[in-house]
Amino acid sequence: MEMTKLTGRIVTPNDVEYRMARVNNNLSVPKFPKVIVFCQNANDVVNALKWARENRIPFRVRSGRHSYENFSLVDGGLIIDVSEMNKITVNCEKMTAKIEGGANLGHVYHSLWKYGTTIPGGTESSVGLAGLTLGGGIGMLSRWFGLTCDNLLEVEMVIADGHRGAKLIKANRNHNSDLFWACCGGGGGNFGIVTSFTFKVHSISKVSIFSITWGWEDFEEVFDVWQHWAPKTDERLTTEIELKSKEMNQIIAQGEFVGDSSMLKKLLRPLTDTGSPTNIFIKEVPYIDAVQFFDDPSGNVPSHHKRSGSFLEEPFSKKAILTMKHFLANAPNKNSNIWHQSLGGKAGEPDPKDTAFYYRDAIIAQEYNTIWNKPDEERENLRWVEELRDALSPYTTGDYVNWPDQFIRDWPRNYYGENFTQLREVKTSYDPFNVFKFPQSIPPFIRWF
Structure with a gap:
């Protein structure tokens, strides 16, 4: 029987493109595949899968290179990359x-x-x-x-x-x-x-966006107000809040409202009336400008980082908020943070079993982030994320499968629930x-x- 040939743009370790073709967004889990095929159409994908099976070679599938644990790479195997199929x-x-x-x-x-x-x-x-x-x-x-x-x-x-x-x-x-x-x-x-x-x-045409900044002294009050308000406010408004390290001395809430800025200003009063905001920005813009506003350029650059996360099905107690504050006061570097996005609204309407996405009852998605530059800083940063997740586990549930964490013990239950x-x-x-x-x-x- 004739063996299948790889088709598409093929890159091997001997090619000058290999170094860039191999790298994913997370530099902390390096892998060195034997072959990378950039498929140009569905037939190339079929051939790549057949080739891998016929040659009994391990393979992984890749598109955006943002697999947090680099599950889309494999040592000594084939990477089936579809990123050039983007029509x-x-x-x-x-x-x-x-x-x-x-x-x-x-x-x-x-x-x-x-x-x-x-x-x-x-x-x-x-x-x-x-x-x-x-x-x-x-x-x-x-x-x-x-x-x-x-x-x-x-x-x-x-x-x-x-x-x-x-x-x-x-x-x-x-x-x-x-x-x-x-x-x-x-x-x-x-x-x-x-x-x-x-x-x-x-x-979609125009939307309204906002950004509000506070200092460290407003940590507890601001997060508590945000967590009770964000999942219950007008469904047209989705918000996020980032709690940065004490060294950074910054809490930032941002969001997007499918409506005009005057209405958004009214909806934001619970936040703008809390603590002592150092900056308040509210503006109505074309939707594509909002896309660019929320696109964090640093997140698109490969780096040494660790991510994990969880969901909140009810607001945090004061003790849980103080736990976050303690970890951010003792972060391994100034770029460590805890990020949250409001859920509810249309995202919470389906039953948990209507789709494979189980956490429909969650009111907030929570992500733990840290980034470092030197190899000898890795252990401390990994430990910080894992200890933070464990410390908050009495108040949280599960984890978002798009924020995979190789150290989660019962990952099937954490990602997929029932x-x-x-x-x-x-x-x-x-x-x-x-x-x-x-x-x-x-x-x-x-x-x-």
């Missing part, structure tokens, strides 16, 4: 967009803006739409338009076929509906390789040989063939 087709009559699996958020937002439309997604422009969507997808429009996956209509995906093959299939609410359910929060790389998504899009068993059933149906696997991939149930 976008908008149907204004049906208000839908077909987006290839390698498109990043910056490209998506700017392309859809030409038609006065958007989808709710994250904020960093270089993040891949695929990973974001497959894990759920939270961002500055979540409370008004839902999670990214809530706006998904269909996926086209290359899956493993038989013992050595690969094939392209579709999944939506009527066809392969169990796989479609799993693609709405079940995490990237578990079931196959998405070559395209079809989304419903929303009309949906894990159903996700294993889907895995068993579509990938019974566990072809798509990585350290925290969903395992199939054992079948005797």
Whole structure:
């Protein structure tokens, strides 16, 4: 039988492009693949998966390079990279967009803006739409338009076929509906390789944005007011608050309101009346300007970092707030922070079992972040994140699968809650040989063939 050949743009360690092609956003977990194939179309993806299976070589799937634990890289194996598959087709009559699996958020937002439309997604422009969507997808429009996956209509995906093959299939609410359910929060790389998504899009023109800054002395009061207000305010307003280290002496709340600035000013009174704000910024802008406002350039630059997270289903007690304050007063470096985004609204309407994204009852998503420059600083930074997560665990639940953490002991329950068993059933149906696997991939149930 003739062996399959790799097609697409192929990069190996002998090529000058290899160094840049190998690197992901997290430099702290380096991996050195044997081959990287930048697929140009779905046929290249099929060939890459067949080639990996025929040659019995380990492989990983990659699009935006933002896998926090670099699960999209593997030593000595094949990287199936879809980032050069990024075509976008908008149907204004049906208000839908077909987006290839390698498109990043910056490209998506700017392309859809030409038609006065958007989808709710994250904020960093270089993040891949695929990973974001497959894990759920939270961002500055979540409370008004839902999670990214809530706006998904269909996926086209290359899956493993038989013992050595690969094939392209579709999944939506009527066809392969169990796989479609799993693609709405079940995490990237578990079931196959998405070559395209079809989304419903929303009309958008102007929005209002805000930023309010306080000093360290307002820490407890500001966070307490924000956490009680943010998940319950007007659904058109999604907000975030970043608690920075004591050394940085800065607390920043920001957000986006699908409405005018005069209304936003009224909605913000609980925040602007709290503590002693050092800066208050409120402005009505074209939507694409809001996209650029929230895009943190530093988040798009590869660095040595550690992330983890959790969800809040009820506001923090004073003791929990003081726990955060203690850790930020004793942070390993000034760039350590705890970030929160408000949920609720449309993001909280589905039942936890309606999609694979389980944490519909959460009112806040919480992320723990640290970044460092020197290799000998790694241990201290890793320890800070893990000790912080453990200290807050009595007050939090789970973790967002798009913020994976290799040190989480019961990761299936933390990422997927009570949906894990159903996700294993889907895995068993579509990938019974566990072809798509990585350290925290969903395992199939054992079948005797």
